[in-house]
Amino acid sequence: MNQDERQMIINLKSYFFDLIQIEDSLLNYEEIIKAMLEIIKKVTCAADAAYFSNNSWHPQLFGLEDKVPSNHHIIMAELSHQKIVYRQPIVGLEEYDLLLLLKTDDKITGWIALKGNDDSFNELSDCVLEKLSEVSLKFLEKYRQLMKTISDKRRYKQLYRVTDKFHSSMNMNDVLGEIIFTLQEVYPSFTYYLLLSHDNHHHGDLPIKDLEYDSENTAAMQAYVTGNCQFEDSLQEKRSILYTPLKGKQGVYGVLQVIAPNTLLFPNREVEFITLLANTAGTAIENAQLYQQSKRLIKDLQLINETSHRLNSNLRLTETMSFITEQIIRSFDAEEVGFILFSEDFKESKILKGSTGFFLQKEAESYINHIKGKVEIEKEALFIGDFNQQDDPFVMQYKSIMAVPMIQSGVLKGIAVVMHSLPYHFSFETFKLLQSLVHHSTLAFTNSMLREELERMVVTDHLTKLHSRSYLDDKIHQSMNEDHEGTFMMVDIDNFKRINDTFGHQVGDDVIVQVANLIKSSIRGTDIGARWGGEELAIYLPGVSLNAGLIIAERLVKRVSECTEPQVTISCGISHWDRGIQESYAALFKRADHALYTAKQSGKNQVVVKENNSQYK
Structure with a gap:
């Protein structure tokens, strides 16, 4: 090269160097190419210049027309890999x-x-033109490296930034939205989807799909299964697809x-960045x-703790059942809640007070019988997402059913049933919580029943089922x-000893029971019938x-006689008392006892009143 040609190359390098110093231009590949062509036109005194990027998948032409030749493959085939400068016209160019x-x-x-002007180009030797090609190529390579560095930095x-954002939010929607936002910024020309393994029905317009196992x-x-990246290349559709797992520690x-x-092949540098983003x-x-799960667990533990505390506060059985029913309806969004006790032979069922009204209706029998039969055989809780008895021609009203056996000391006492009309309404987490709740509550149920039974035994005569004398006194x-x-x-059975002597004590007890039943059927619910002692009532x-x-x-x-x-x-x-006369309980009893004695002594089978020191038959 002569001095002028060397100066031309120096000027070319200087222009390219100045171009790289323009920071804004580094952000736009197309603009930097056009600027490069303007520089080449300037140093070579060319009228026009164009640059063709040889990408078999995505060829690009940068110049005045910006139109890729339709026969660019033929053009590239005609060009020799041993020659740099072509002064003769090329077919298509x-x-x-x-x-x-x-x-x-050689690529x-x-x-x-x-x-x-041919004369101006003729003045340029092949040597300087080859150097111009070499410098231009190095400029493009340096530019791409610089762009890569800047791009990697960004x-x-x-x-x-996205990692910081991820760790500052425990909201699933925010995390997924940030993934999509980052992809849109980094790869605006790419298409992307999040294939998630759980139900996703509330993520708005995000490009999210369910990961179907039979897909x-x-x-x-x-x-998804291996936890490793997978690739899918399509020559026909001219695209490459990367599948990278969203992988956590667990x-x-x-x-x-x-x-x-x-x-054709997914770029390795993109795979590295996308994999880091996915991880x-x-x-x-x-x-x-895990955060959402911990919140649910805390809420569940609070529910169980609150329920256990209330159940241990000596509530009556009805109050206990009503409280549990309210808790389940509120926490599980249930429509019907029922507690059913079984007899020892499982032939009879009793709906506990506090259950919702549906279980007291005839329509509930088909549900109870079906669930009872299952639990009696399997001794396991039932979780039914879409209930429909095959032998029932009618569509069942309630589809979602959870039934948990109430077991105390290894004995099946009954079942707790929770229902909703929509199918698959309850989650499996809800089912597990119900099991825990019923498990913690069963002892309280049993204790409430035993306590009330004990109270009934204390205030109730075992034989007659009338109240005890202490209860009557109170x-x-x-x-x-x-x-x-x-x-x-006061009531006394006449000649009761003769009944025992004639028929035996068992018949005597039966007679007492008969009289007690006649008393219960003759008085109101607010009246009190009691066994005073022996055959006295x-x-x-x-x-x-x-x-x-x-x-x-x-x-x-x-009635007793008949x-x-x-x-x-x-x-x-x-005997009788009223507010106008000052009288004690002892006096009231003494007058009634005296009247009874009079009735027994004066013929029996009669009523005697002792009131105000007067005696009436």
Whole structure:
């Protein structure tokens, strides 16, 4: 090269160097190419210049026309790998006067085509033109390296930003949205989807799909199962697809699908960045799920703790069942809640008070019988997502059913049933929580029933099922403090010893029971019938006048005489009190006892009233 040619190359390098210093231009590949062509036109005095990038998948022409030749494959085939400068016209590029190949290691990466005066180009030697090609190629390579460095810096800065964002949020939607936002910024020309392994029905417009286990997309499933990246290249569709798992420390939560257009093989540098992004996203998804799971567990533990605390506060059985029902309806969004107790032989079922009203209806029987049969055989809890009995021609009203056996000391006491009309309404986590809740509650149920049974035993006579004498005493004292009047009567079975001697004590007990049942059927629910001792019984009628009490007593005497087998009669002594006369319980009892003695001594099978020191038959 002569001095002018060397100066031209120096000027070319200087212009290229100045171009690289323009920071804004580094952000736009197309603009930097056009600027490069303007520089080449300037140093070569060419009229026009064009640059062709030889990418078999995505050829690009940068110049005045910016139109890729339709026969670019033929053009490239005609060009020799041993020659750099072409001064003769090339078929398909006849409008250009000079062609300079850009190649490395015998691979043509593109060419620069120039238009101009033949004389001016003739003044340039092949040597300087080859140097121009070499410098231009190095400029493009340096530019790409610089762009790669800047791009990597920006990407990893974004990766740091997105990692910081991931760790600052425990909301699943925020994490997924940040993944998509980052991909849109880094790869605006790519297409991408998040294939997630869990139900996803509330993520708005995000490109999210369910990862279906029976899907024909084997590459996606392979990435999910193995935890390794998978590739799917399509020559026909001119694209390459990357499947990278969203992987946390405890498992894989989905797959990130990235579709790169006009690419035969997915670029390795992109695979590295996308894999880092996917791993970061997988950890964030895992953390978000663990956080949500921990919140659910805390809520569940609070529910169990609150329930256990309330159940241990000596609630009555009905109050206990009502409280549990309310808790389940509120926490599980249930429509019907029922607690069913079984008899020892499993032949009878009892709906506990506190269950929702549906279980007291006839329509509930088909549900109860079906569930009871299953639990009785399997002794396991039932979780039914879509219930429909095959032998029932009617569509079942409630589809989602959870049934948990109530077991105490290894004995099946009953079942707790929770239902909703929509199918698959309850989650499996809800089912496990219900099992835990029922397990913690069963002891409280049993204790409430035992406590109330014990209370009934304390205030109830075992033989007659009438109240005990102590209970009667308490109620009379209470009535004399609260009511305005009351009637008390003592009842004795006449000639009871003869019944025992004639028929035996078993028949004697049966006679006492018969009289007790006649007493219970003759008085109100607010009245009190009690066993006083042996064959003596007592009745207290709070708020009842003497005349009304006398009528009840006489009717009872008549019914006992007519309805007992073997036939017996009773004698009855009555006393009465009212607010206007100062009187004690002891005096009330003493007068009734005296009246009974009088009835027994004066013929039996009658009623005697002892009131105000007067005696009536």
